[in-house]
Amino acid sequence: MTTTKTHRPIMVAVGGDSGSGKTTLVRGLYRIFGAERITNLCLDDYHKLDRAERKRLGVTALNPRANDIELMELQVAALARGETISKPTYDHATGTFGPPEEVAPREIVVIRGLFPLLTASLRGAFDLRVWLHPQEELKWAWKVKRDCAERGYSVPEVIRQIVDRLEDHQRHLVPQRAYADLLVQFYPPEHYFGPGIAVDHDAHLHVRLRLGSGLPPIDLSDLLASAAGGDPPPIRLAPDADTNGASILEIDGTVSPTRALELDERIWAHMETHRHLRPEEIGGYLDGSVERRSDPLALTQLLIAYHLVQARLQRGLTFRARAASVATVG
Amino acid sequence: MTTTKTHRPIMVAVGGDSGSGKTTLVRGLYRIFGAERITNLCLDDYHKLDRAERKRLGVTALNPRANDIELMELQVAALARGETISKPTYDHATGTFGPPEEVAPREIVVIRGLFPLLTASLRGAFDLRVWLHPQEELKWAWKVKRDCAERGYSVPEVIRQIVDRLEDHQRHLVPQRAYADLLVQFYPPEHYFGPGIAVDHDAHLHVRLRLGSGLPPIDLSDLLASAAGGDPPPIRLAPDADTNGASILEIDGTVSPTRALELDERIWAHMETHRHLRPEEIGGYLDGSVERRSDPLALTQLLIAYHLVQARLQRGLTFRARAASVATVG
Numbered sequence: 001m002t003t004t005k006t007h008r009p010i011m012v013a014v015g016g017d018s019g020s021g022k023t024t025l026v027r028g029l030y031r032i033f034g035a036e037r038i039t040n041l042c043l044d045d046y047h048k049l050d051r052a053e054r055k056r057l058g059v060t061a062l063n064p065r066a067n068d069i070e071l072m073e074l075q076v077a078a079l080a081r082g083e084t085i086s087k088p089t090y091d092h093a094t095g096t097f098g099p100p101e102e103v104a105p106r107e108i109v110v111i112r113g114l115f116p117l118l119t120a121s122l123r124g125a126f127d128l129r130v131w132l133h134p135q136e137e138l139k140w141a142w143k144v145k146r147d148c149a150e151r152g153y154s155v156p157e158v159i160r161q162i163v164d165r166l167e168d169h170q171r172h173l174v175p176q177r178a179y180a181d182l183l184v185q186f187y188p189p190e191h192y193f194g195p196g197i198a199v200d201h202d203a204h205l206h207v208r209l210r211l212g213s214g215l216p217p218i219d220l221s222d223l224l225a226s227a228a229g230g231d232p233p234p235i236r237l238a239p240d241a242d243t244n245g246a247s248i249l250e251i252d253g254t255v256s257p258t259r260a261l262e263l264d265e266r267i268w269a270h271m272e273t274h275r276h277l278r279p280e281e282i283g284g285y286l287d288g289s290v291e292r293r294s295d296p297l298a299l300t301q302l303l304i305a306y307h308l309v310q311a312r313l314q315r316g317l318t319f320r321a322r323a324a325s326v327a328t329v330g
Numbered sequence: 331m332t333t334t335k336t337h338r339p340i341m342v343a344v345g346g347d348s349g350s351g352k353t354t355l356v357r358g359l360y361r362i363f364g365a366e367r368i369t370n371l372c373l374d375d376y377h378k379l380d381r382a383e384r385k386r387l388g389v390t391a392l393n394p395r396a397n398d399i400e401l402m403e404l405q406v407a408a409l410a411r412g413e414t415i416s417k418p419t420y421d422h423a424t425g426t427f428g429p430p431e432e433v434a435p436r437e438i439v440v441i442r443g444l445f446p447l448l449t450a451s452l453r454g455a456f457d458l459r460v461w462l463h464p465q466e467e468l469k470w471a472w473k474v475k476r477d478c479a480e481r482g483y484s485v486p487e488v489i490r491q492i493v494d495r496l497e498d499h500q501r502h503l504v505p506q507r508a509y510a511d512l513l514v515q516f517y518p519p520e521h522y523f524g525p526g527i528a529v530d531h532d533a534h535l536h537v538r539l540r541l542g543s544g545l546p547p548i549d550l551s552d553l554l555a556s557a558a559g560g561d562p563p564p565i566r567l568a569p570d571a572d573t574n575g576a577s578i579l580e581i582d583g584t585v586s587p588t589r590a591l592e593l594d595e596r597i598w599a600h601m602e603t604h605r606h607l608r609p610e611e612i613g614g615y616l617d618g619s620v621e622r623r624s625d626p627l628a629l630t631q632l633l634i635a636y637h638l639v640q641a642r643l644q645r646g647l648t649f650r651a652r653a654a655s656v657a658t659v660g
Binding site for chain 2: 137153155156159160162163166193
């Protein structure tokens with residue numbers, strides 16, 4: 001298959017533990033860019049051992065040994081070059097493998113999963129590396145809520161899963177955070193957790209974004225100055241004390257709709273050429289079967305979109321107004 | 331202080347993780363022997379660091395470093411010699427220390443805690459070493475139920491505690507099991523756990539007792555033969571494949587009241603000289619604020635009583651019918 005330079009998609013990694021909110025985050029990209037521009041791939045399809053084999057060998061899905069990392073590397077690199085791949089499939093419902101599937105890269109390729117930043121080869125394939133790292137208690141609360149309500153699990157069974165995965169999580173997932181251009185940490189306000197498994201609305205969650213030094217800068221100084229009123233102000237930007245050259249952007253769940261809209265507006269001002277992409281609303285998430293909205297989530301999704309647009313512009317291309325199967329020079 | 335040989339108490343260790351059922355188990359001994367014969371001591375009083383210090387140093391209560399093991403050894407040995415001690419006190423409600431307390435050994439000294447079998451010196455002080463090792467999911471279910479209902483914790487907060495203690499549990503508590511003369515493992519029947527934090531009655535729990543090779547044997551062959559009807563029979567005795575010389579006695583939660591009474595009767599027949607101790611009922615436990623009863627628990631308590639009586643008889647002594655401050659030669 002021959003490919004031209006213009007066919008190379010924008011590659012974005014969305015990594016994180018299962019239940020860390022990857023799917024919810026990606027939904028915002030669909031609202032902005034449209035399904036016709038996005039190829040959305042889950043690395044769980046590269047499981048090498050099915051559920052029964054993992055159980056027999058005492059290996060969790062979080063162990064790279066349970067996954068075909070080599071094939072993952074080859075196929076992610078192929079997609080980055082604009083090539084169509086024939087990828088394996090894994091069925092979460094049954095824990096077994098299905099027939100292979102042809103996947104052709106659209107303008108944006110989203111690679112979700114547990115291992116998108118595991119190896120240098122994988123990391124090198126992406127234009128933007130996002131890692132979801134919700135505060136641990138929050139992640140557990142999500143898991144308990146989902147697994148008990150939707151899958152009929154008991155709390156001790158959920159705890160068993162959490163405990164069994166701790167070591168692999170620490171060993172194989174945590175180190176990948178260091179390679180994220182954008183590290184996304186949702187965390188709860190005080191008194192978020194009620195007795196038992198009750199929790200407050202996720203709309204009230206705060207988010208802490210670590211913007212890596214490799215990201216093109218975005219000037220938010222006016223906005224931050226105008227938001228300086230609160231104590232602390234609901235939107236804050238500061239150098240990251242722990243990571244060289246990185247910044248921390250914090251957005252509180254208590255941010256006012258006006259202030260959130262202002263930040264939204266400001267980010268869109270930085271992508272004037274792409275106003276046509278602006279959707280009615282992002283930041284939606286499912287609370288059980290109820291659709292709710294979170295400003296910190298919306299602004300996180302928008303920042304990712306901003307960086308995808310920047311990556312596209314760096315190639316001298318834009319995302320055109322109408323869905324087009326082949327992008328043209330902007 | 332001078333002591334004579336007849337003053338030496340029967341020493342029994344009841345070890346296990348917090349929430350493993352130590353207090354419930356010991357309640358049965360009170361029913362059988364009476365409070366006037368029992369000195370009941372909790373090793374948590376030997377915490378060396380208070381709750382705030384443990385938090386600051388990132389050390390859990392399950393770490394021997396957080397406890398004064400040396401003083402524990404000295405005072406347990408002193409009690410075993412029949413001496414009165416002045417022991418430290420720790421207040422669980424506040425997480426701080428109280429004033430020291432004088433403790434004189436009665437005929438039976440029960441030492442509950444996380445570390446009764448930690449060192450050779452501690453182990454050597456006991457006539458009977460019991461370790462509670464409930465199936466892990468069951469222990470977590472108890473903890474979630476108690477901490478959420480009585481202490482207003484959220485499930486993620488309970489999971490945080492479990493996760494933070496895993497390593498110390500594995501490193502410092504699990505190895506003590508090997509030294510137990512009687513290892514007590516309660517475990518749930520199938521379908522015990524419901525969705526969420528709902529669980530079935532603990533009265534339906536099974537128990538697996540590992541009887542160490544050091545214990546005086548007790549002949550239950552008639553009973554086991556008569557119980558052989560079921561498939562599997564509700565009471566089973568077999569050599570332990572994993573521990574040299576040990577046996578495994580299993581008592582199902584589904585054992586019929588008749589069969590349980592038969593086993594109860596048979597164990598009492600082995601301590602004919604102590605019929606006067608036989609209480610109306612043992613095996614009680616608190617389910618929230620409701621008192622319930624479990625046959626496997628009752629029989630476990632009775633087996634412990636049996637071995638305490640044997641230890642007493644080996645010294646040429648009995649537990650007399652009326653409460654007496656000083657035991658006499660039987």
